[in-house]
Amino acid sequence: MKKIFLIALLATGLSIQAQDKSQLKSQVRHTIDELREFIRIPNDALDHADINRNITWLTNKFNERGFNTSVLPTAGESLFFAALPMEDSKPTVLFYMHFDGQAVDPSKWEQKSPYEVVLKARSGEKWKQIPFDSLAADINYDWRLFGRSVSDDKGPIVMFLNAIDLLRKNKQSIPFNVKVILDSEEEKGSKPLPEAVKQYRELLKADVLVINDGPVHSSGFPTVVYGCRGITTMSITTYGPVKPQHSGHYGNYAPNPGLQLAQLLAGMKDKDGRVLIEGYYDGISIDDKTMEVLRSVPDDSEAINRNLAIRKPEKVGSFYQESLQYPSLNIRGLASGWVGDKARTIVPESATAEIDIRLVPESDGTRLKELIKEYIRKEGYHVMTDIPSLEDRQKYDRIVSITERPVTDAFQTPLDNPFGEHLVKILGEKFGEQVVQIRIMGGTVPISPFVNELAIPAFIVPMVNPDNNQHSPNENLEIGKIDYGLQVYYALLSSEPPVK
Numbered sequence: 190m191k192k193i194f195l196i197a198l199l200a201t202g203l204s205i206q207a208q209d210k211s212q213l214k215s216q217v218r219h220t221i222d223e224l225r226e227f228i229r230i231p232n233d234a235l236d237h238a239d240i241n242r243n244i245t246w247l248t249n250k251f252n253e254r255g256f257n258t259s260v261l262p263t264a265g266e267s268l269f270f271a272a273l274p275m276e277d278s279k280p281t282v283l284f285y286m287h288f289d290g291q292a293v294d295p296s297k298w299e300q301k302s303p304y305e306v307v308l309k310a311r312s313g314e315k316w317k318q319i320p321f322d323s324l325a326a327d328i329n330y331d332w333r334l335f336g337r338s339v340s341d342d343k344g345p346i347v348m349f350l351n352a353i354d355l356l357r358k359n360k361q362s363i364p365f366n367v368k369v370i371l372d373s374e375e376e377k378g379s380k381p382l383p384e385a386v387k388q389y390r391e392l393l394k395a396d397v398l399v400i401n402d403g404p405v406h407s408s409g410f411p412t413v414v415y416g417c418r419g420i421t422t423m424s425i426t427t428y429g430p431v432k433p434q435h436s437g438h439y440g441n442y443a444p445n446p447g448l449q450l451a452q453l454l455a456g457m458k459d460k461d462g463r464v465l466i467e468g469y470y471d472g473i474s475i476d477d478k479t480m481e482v483l484r485s486v487p488d489d490s491e492a493i494n495r496n497l498a499i500r501k502p503e504k505v506g507s508f509y510q511e512s513l514q515y516p517s518l519n520i521r522g523l524a525s526g527w528v529g530d531k532a533r534t535i536v537p538e539s540a541t542a543e544i545d546i547r548l549v550p551e552s553d554g555t556r557l558k559e560l561i562k563e564y565i566r567k568e569g570y571h572v573m574t575d576i577p578s579l580e581d582r583q584k585y586d587r588i589v590s591i592t593e594r595p596v597t598d599a600f601q602t603p604l605d606n607p608f609g610e611h612l613v614k615i616l617g618e619k620f621g622e623q624v625v626q627i628r629i630m631g632g633t634v635p636i637s638p639f640v641n642e643l644a645i646p647a648f649i650v651p652m653v654n655p656d657n658n659q660h661s662p663n664e665n666l667e668i669g670k671i672d673y674g675l676q677v678y679y680a681l682l683s684s685e686p687p688v689k
Contacts, residue, residue, distance in 0.1 A: 212358070214328055217671050220351045221324070221334065223250070224666075225306045227343050228336045234289040234374045240266045243288050247271075247346075247371060254353045256369070261389055263381035266373040270392065273367045280688040281366040283395035283645075285636065286346050286402060287375035290338035297662035299335075306336035309665075316665075330669030333654075339666040341659035345401040345652050345674060346371065352678030364685045368395055372635070375402075376660075379635035380595065386638040396688040397608050398639050398647040399681070403632065404655040405670075406625040408487045411616040411677070414649035415609060416601030416629040418513065419548035419637065422521075423558055424592040425450070425565070426541045428577060433526065433535040446540040447525035449587065453568060454542060457518060457561070462503025464518050466564045472551040475514055479628065482604055483510040486625055513631050516557060517547040549629060554596035565589050598637035601629050602646040607687040609648055616650075619680045652677060 230246055231239045247269050248258050256271040269288070275281075293303040300307045300318070308323065309316040310332050319332070338344070349369070356363065370393060372379055386393060405412040427446040434443050459465055475483070488509045494502065506512030525540035527533050544561075548554050562572050571585040574592065581588060602609060604626070613624045630649070640647050652674035653659075654667040 212355070213672060213675060216351050216355050216675055217328060217668065218324060219354070220347055220671050220675065221668070223351065224334065224339060224344060224347045225336075227347055228306050228339060229304055231304050232288055232290045232338055232343070233292050234266055234377045235292070237266065240289065240373050243373070244269050247288065250350055251369070254350060254357075259392070261385065261392075263385040263388075265377075265381040268373060268382075268385060268389075269369075269371040270389070271369040271371075273363070275366050279364065279366045280397075280686055281368060281395040282686060282688075283368045283370060283393060283398045283639070283643075284349065285370050285372070285398060285400045285634075285639065286349070287342045287372035287379075288338075288346060289373050289376050290341065290343070291376050291660045293337050294662070299663055303337040303662075303664075306334050306339060309333050309335055316663075328668060330667070330672060332668050333665040334668065335663055335665045337664055340404070340653035340657035340664055340670075342375070342402050344666045344671070348652060348671060348674035349401070349678055352675050352682060355675065355679055356682060361679075361683050363682050365688075366395075367682070368393065375635060378595070378597065382635050383638040383642075386642045390642060393639070393643060395643065395645055397686065398636065398643070398645050400634055400636055400647060400649040401652055402634055403630070403649060403651040404653050404657055404659070405651050405673075406486065406627070407489070407492075407655045408625060409655070410487070410623050410625045411620050412625045412627065412651050413609060413612045413616065414627045414630050414651065415604055415606075416550065416647075417599065417634050417636065417649065418517075418629060418631055419554060419597045419599035420545060420633040421548065421554035421558065421596040422543065422545045422594045423561070424541055424543055425453070426539055426590045427453070427570075428539050428582070428588050428590075429536055430538055431579070431582065433533070433538050436534045436536050439536050443536045444587075445536055447537055450523075450525070450540040450542055453565060453570075453589075454520060456568065457564065462505055464516075466518075466560050468560055469518070469557060470515055473515060473549065475511070479604065480511070482626055482628055483514070484508070486510050486627060487623070510628070513629055514549060516549055516552040517545075518561075519545045519547070521545045547631065547633070548596070548599045550599045550601040552599070554598070558593055562591060565591075597633055597635050598641070599629070599633075600637045600640045600647055602640075602648060604628060606646050608646060611684070611687050612648060612650065612681070615680045615684050616677065619676060650677060650681070 230242050232243050244260055251258050251271040256273055259270045261268040261270050307318050308321050310319050427449040429446040430443045505515050520542055522543035526537035546557055566572055570587045570589040573590045577588045616624045636647050654670050658664045
């Protein structure tokens with residue numbers, strides 16, 4: 190009798206499990222349809238009308254799910270805010286995502302329009318477009334959706350909405366208040382955000398911030414990120430003759446700005462890539478416990494080097510994760526004269542280097558830029574912020590003009606934060622896999638205004654595939670990651686958070 194009961198119990202369990210999988214797959218299908226609809230609305234933040242059309246779509250979709258919504262004007266494009274009805278006795282979690290996307294060059298995409306999602310299956314080393322009717326019989330989780338912002342960052346927004354649908358279908362309550370803030374200028378640096386967070390501080394007030402942006406770790410394991418680097422940029426220009434000059438007539442006589450700039454840049458780093466400017470790494474120390482977490486990330490250094498086609502990396506850190514704990518000094522572009530078929534036998538009139546500096550919490554972007562300027566002065570240059578006049582050129586032997594841009598600060602939540610431990614626990618239990626904990630990721634998400642102004646911990650819980658081509662042509666989202674995202678949101682939204 191016991192045996193029969195056990196068999197019946199197991200059969201019931203399998204039936205329920207199959208029902209859950211069927212329900213989840215049905216929601217994945219609905220997510221795909223809704224994402225296609227959302228992607229059809231172009232979302233370049235330079236186009237005000239398109240941003241407004243996106244906000245209208247978001248307003249309708251969040252209202253359908255019972256959210257109260259608001260459009261928050263800023264000095265730039267408006268932010269979108271949504272919240273479920275609030276209960277004073279509950280803690281509050283604020284979710285951050287963005288709905289703007291990188292600009293597109295349609296000629297570089299392998300489809301008619303980047304804003305019209307296509308479905309593709311792998312065919313050898315390439316991806317072959319297949320009709321959406323292919324999803325009627327079954328959904329292959331290895332297939333991918335291609336389109337601008339399917340992964341960065343409209344995909345997670347639509348996953349969130351559909352996870353709310355699943356919770357409602359299952360009559361599952363949410364044990365905390367839910368607020369959502371959606372950025373409209375993230376890909377443009379979110380310049381209005383710091384002032385906007387101050388302006389709407391009471392509306393945004395929460396106990397913890399969860400950011401759903403970026404890809405999971407390359408291992409494919411569930412990932413929790415405790416921080417991200419900040420960024421600031423600057424342009425450095427050196428000057429030679431007032432106009433390009435014949436290199437036969439004036440080579441060896443007119444100072445060459447390209448050579449001057451090359452010498453300046455070369456002096457900033459040693460042969461292993463470490464910055465030589467005094468004080469650049471001040472304040473950074475990594476204790477044994479932190480180093481243990483850094484080493485626990487399952488990076489494959491050989492695979493990284495192979496994918497980059499490099500023999501050995503720089504030595505700022507002894508391994509990849511350690512390298513991200515220090516501020517960078519990157520030459521992101523160089524220009525002087527002409528090259529290739531357009532090369533000319535001239536002494537150029539100027540040379541420009543575009544610099545980006547990725548920041549860590551211990552470093553101050555304004556201070557690092559001052560250190561760079563002081564280094565340039567010590568090399569004998571007069572530093573200006575404008576293009577030198579003829580009088581300036583006659584007065585100073587060597588001139589550099591520097592254009593600085595604003596600083597987006599880094600943030601880093603302590604690794605022993607209770608909510609972080611909670612995230613690791615529920616993801617580990619949900620998927621039965623190692624949860625990758627990343628202390629600080631290399632990219633930049635403009636979260637520091639929330640962390641600083643609201644005084645709350647912040648965590649990034651990424652949901653999309655690591656090879657999604659974000660910011661590039663043929664951006665894509667693996668369908669299996671939609672399933673993953675729905676499950677992550679469901680687990681997170683249905684679990685009691687360790688915050689008061």
